[in-house]
Amino acid sequence: MKQQPWWRGAVIYQIYPRSFMDANQDGIGDLAGIVDKFPYIKSLGVDAVWISPFFKSPMKDFGYDISDYREIDPMFGAMADFDRLITEAKKADVKVIIDQVLSHTSDEHAWFRESRQDRTNDKADWYVWADAKPDGTPPNNWLSIFGGSAWQWEPRREQYYLHNFLTEQPDLNFHNPEVRRHVLENVEFWLKRGVDGFRLDAINFCFHDQQLRDNPAKALEDRKGRGFSEDNPYAYQYHHYDNTRPENIAFMEDIRALMEQYPGVVSLGEISSEDSLKTMSEYTLGNKRLHMAYSFELLTKDFSPAYIRKTVQTLEDNLTDGWPCWAIGNHDVTRVLSRWGKGDNSPELAKMLNAMLLSLRGSVCSYQGEELGLTEAEIPFELLQDPYGITFWPNFKGRDGCRTPMPWLGHEANGGFSEGETSWLPVPVEHRSVAIDRQDQDPDSVLNAYRQFVRWRKEHPELLYGDIEFIDAPEDILAFIRREQGQAVLCCFNFAANTGLVPLMPQAKLAELAGHGFAPLNLDNNALVLGPYQAAFARLS
Template identity: 65%
Template sequence: MTTTPWWRGAVVYQVYPRSMMDANNDGIGDIPGIISKLDYIASLGVDAIWVSPFFKSPMKDFGYDISDYRDIDPIFGTLADFDELIAKAHARGIKIIIDQVLSHTSDQHAWFLESRESRDNPKSDWYVWVDPNPDGTPPNNWLSIFGGSAWEWEPRRCQYFLHNFLKSQPDVNFHCAAVRQQILDEVEFWLKRGVDGLRLDAINFCFHDKELRSNPVKPEDERKGRGFSLDNPYAFQKHVYDNTRPENIAFLENLRALMDRYPGTVTLGEISADDSLKTMAEYTAGNSRLHMAYSFELLVDKLSGSYIRETVETLEKNLSEGWPCWAIGNHDVRRFMSRWGGKEQSPQLAKTLNALLLSLRGSVCSYQGEELGLTEAEIAQHELQDPYGITFWPRFKGRDGCRTPMPWNHTEAHAGFSQAQTWLPIPAAHKERAVSLQEDDKSSILNAYRTFMHWRKQQPCLRLGDIQFVAAAEDYLVFTRSFGNEKLLCAFNFSANAQTISLDGSYHLEKMEGHGCHSVVTQSNNLLVPGYATVISRVV
């Protein structure tokens, strides 16, 4: 295990800076706030922190619209604050991974402000500019994820520019060699500063089809893209030409060559494609592209053991040298307890779902608040901040409900997050699961998370082992994890009722201690799992 890269089997804790902790009491979280909570994060037993964007930005998409790749937005702090975050995290044995949003910038970035001025300036081809059709319409049928055409008219050039997201997020032209080199230089700025890895936002969106061919229609029965329901026309197309282009592979290999000059650093790619599992396998193949990738495949609305089995087995079959990273929640989807917890939203189920995530083969992204079992916050229309939700209200209420501030203290104003009015409201239900309450409760979701995490660190089977599924249905999942001569059997019951699960053979099980879950001693083809429970035993 001493030669295994640190990120294999690691747990990465995602911090959404606006909502972690507010140190200057303006109602918005910041980097000094993150620093003040490093001891808490360290107590969880995680290996790394992924910090969502904190770069200079007009905040039209809350930091995913970058206007300066090399500076910190003043609402979050300064470069000196970031250097302090790295130093103090490293002192606690925690790595720092930062978001890199490479496929697009803000329309306030200096590159775009220059590029839009004319067709012959030094950065005229740094963005995707095209002439209109003879009738003045856009060149093809490409759509923005946030609604409407992916093309926006710019009168200074009398041309359209491409934006896969907001019209204030123009796409960079990766077909331009100068752009590709500049992007690598922006990345290296942070590598030199000591970051341990990059989470690469929308990394399959870098290249577009040079011929600008229109996307084909997606049959109605195939419109199942994660997060794209039938009220979003983006789901109506097969996204063949506007993203996930073959030219992207060469860029990923150039990026990997840069990362290899900084030993110990890692890339984690976010993949949102028509066949995300296939793309994950392709983008991590050959030990020369991304180190890891994750997708939205487990961020679905319905909890199903059979679906999880099918998804993981499909990826395992396609992976070669690649390494998966799994998440069941993040800043883009409803919190898993609201998606999967039903009306009861049982704390015991929250413990089981966290244990499930932490037991899958691969690395893990755990979103802030999941260790508390937080539910989705209900945000009134007049309180919405997310442009996605504002556009699609009321059918889709956006992403604000999973981005609300962390509840630190149930007795303090604004749950101890800030002394000022918070940028999003903190619901009363979150105060009931505040850190202050759970710290003192030995049976809390938080303490179950900590117990399992610290035990997991000592289990090569869970961090590095193979996975083999034993049984699955809508409301349960059983698999083994094997490493060397050791094998663990892991069973998860998503039902409130105890279940006797029929296994694929007879298992001689030996009790294990330290994980805080149920464990049994038996030799049987059947396994009794209490309601909303996890059972982990050693196979002998």
């Protein structure tokens, strides 16, 4: 079999460092805490960790507002902690992917502090500045994802600056070649420190329309998807001019050219555009742009075999030589068991969802806590930290509910996450009941099912690299075949809490595939019988 790059078919475990493990007992997770838990990470069988931002930041958006790209924020430790993390990861044979937030900085970044002073300084055009309309209003109708206008007035320049996210996150002007050069130099700084790749945050937001044209209005029935709350006015527009501009393609090629100087390094782009599946294909085209991309298509409330089949098949139909990456949860969306379970928090559903994700063609991003079957936490308004949730309360409660600390020990108030008096977000009682120490001891737990399935998956090249072919099945069942070098595996998933049947073609011959942790095959009159939330796998000949 042809040697594949390590990232093809990889399981990438996302760590949200604030909430993973607190080593210095201040109630906030840190890099030393991640190092301490490498034995646990290794036990999961994952191929890589993706660590959300730990760079110097005023933390208005919890690290996605960077004030110094080359410094560790003291909250998370020091550079020596990061270097130790790289060393321990190599010992564990786990790759390290870090976030890079390139489209914008913090308003406390030295570049912006200089840029905002006047219109003639050396960095005057490093950010997106524009004059007001004659009546003093913003230059166009562009909106911020976090609510309201995407333009903020700066009295020193008597101009507006663009911020697609928080007011404190001004957008860089990527039309300026000096900006692009310095951004890539910051990326290379971490390559030289030994990272194995980058998850590129909001990477399609780098360029803007230089004519500053208004975005067109969007019809009511089209205001859905992309991971935004339904009452967010951002969904009222087609975002043709404030992101996903054609100039961004050349910058993807610049990123890839830098990556090629460091063999084995991978780039994974986060895409949120009007047609994210099309953009994913464009951004990975020709083996000269990004290695992989993922989008919010499976991070929405939509949950049905038909929706997942349509989403994956649409990408497959558009993808040429690119490689997909799928996620059903992350730090920005409601926990998948709550989002898709709709009140049914069954461990069997959690096991099936993990197996389904790990069986799709492509690589996988698996968010911390999904291996435990964690549910969304209810955070009262007075304890909210997320500015997104504070702004849109009560219709949308923000992202804190999926960011609560990992429950390591069920008998401790902070779940073993911290020995401090409090943690930055509370650990829910229901999470402590499914803590890691408790699931470790239960061979039938969600955690042990996850470990077993990840190990088993590595023994089957069909699931790592094979093509995918969807087959017709009853409404509540997702079924597809993964094929690689003459071998075929049938994968079936029952999305319902009752028994389902998958009719088989008369000539189909199924052979038992043991070791994946799910119930043995149950055949009845040439049909495959699936119990509630059961996954089934069989060799097809």
